[in-house]
Amino acid sequence: MSRPFPRPALRAVPLTASIIALSCCVAPEREQSTEPAPVAARPVPAPAPSPTAAPKPAPTGEWTEWPATAGEWIYRRDERGSLALFGEPNQDARLTLRCELPARQIYLTRAGAASAAVPFTIRTTSGLGGYTAQPTGGALPYVGIALAPTDMILDRIVYSRGRFLVEGGGAPLVVPSWPEIARVVEDCRS
Numbered sequence: 001m002s003r004p005f006p007r008p009a010l011r012a013v014p015l016t017a018s019i020i021a022l023s024c025c026v027a028p029e030r031e032q033s034t035e036p037a038p039v040a041a042r043p044v045p046a047p048a049p050s051p052t053a054a055p056k057p058a059p060t061g062e063w064t065e066w067p068a069t070a071g072e073w074i075y076r077r078d079e080r081g082s083l084a085l086f087g088e089p090n091q092d093a094r095l096t097l098r099c100e101l102p103a104r105q106i107y108l109t110r111a112g113a114a115s116a117a118v119p120f121t122i123r124t125t126s127g128l129g130g131y132t133a134q135p136t137g138g139a140l141p142y143v144g145i146a147l148a149p150t151d152m153i154l155d156r157i158v159y160s161r162g163r164f165l166v167e168g169g170g171a172p173l174v175v176p177s178w179p180e181i182a183r184v185v186e187d188c189r190s
Contacts, residue, residue: 059172063123063165063172063174064125064161064163066174067174068163068174068175068176069086069094069173069174069175070088071086071087071088071094072086072087072088072089072176073085073086073176073178073181074086074180075180075183075184077187080098080100080102081098081099081101081102081187081188082099082101082183082184082187082188083096083097083099083184084096084097084098084180084181084183084184086173086175092111092140094110094111094173095108095110095111095166095173095175096108096109096110096142096144097180097181097185098184099149099184099185099187099188100188101187101188104148104149104188105146105147105148105149105188106146106147106148106149106151106154106184106185106188107144107145107146107147108122108144108145108147108166109136109143109144109145110133110142110143110144110166110168110169110170110173111140111142111170112141112142112143112168112169112170113135113143113169113170114133114135114141114143114169115135116135117132117133117134118132118133118143118168119131119132119133119168120132120133120143120145120166120168120169121165121166121167121168122153122156122157122164122167123164123165124153124156124157124159124160124164124165124177125160125161125162125163125164126159126160127152127153127156129151129152129153129156131145131168132145133145133168133169143168143169149185149188149189154181154185155185157177157181158177158181158182158185160177161177162176162177163175163176163177164177
């Protein structure tokens with residue numbers, strides 16, 4: 001037979017359990033940290049400004065081997081006549097060819113700033129034409145020339161082997177010779 005616990009020992013069990021439970025609720029003493037205090041973050045220096053790109057040197061060699069100017073032609077008609085615009089989508093045109101029907105005049109303009117007349121050269125695979133371009137005076141900086149619809153340079157542009165070059169009033173433009181140009185020329189000749 002087993003012996004029952006004496007009564008005073010039974011009274012000590014709840015008291016011991018209470019002391020153990022309370023000792024679990026007390027936060028342990030904080031130990032002294034041996035790690036150094038965190039260093040305040042240094043401000044990040046502002047990035048150095050990137051150097052401005054030097055202007056690209058003019059291409060050398062035969063102009064027919066130069067890289068083409070980025071863009072494409074778009075043809076439009078309006079109340080004044082027809083228009084071919086060359087450039088990149090959602091940007092101002094770099095080069096325009098406009099037929100003014102009432103005056104039977106073709107205007108070739110390019111993006112470029114000038115305060116006075118500037119030399120203007122159009123090179124094709126079958127020859128070149130030299131002109132003097134004037135500032136257009138519009139809201140955007142353009143220079144341009146006026147051509148008769150019968151000017152031989154227009155035929156040379158239309159029949160140039162794939163591209164033609166416009167020099168003057170800005171960086172050279174190596175432009176594809178697409179059908180939009182021929183449409184504007186024919187609109188002014190008919």
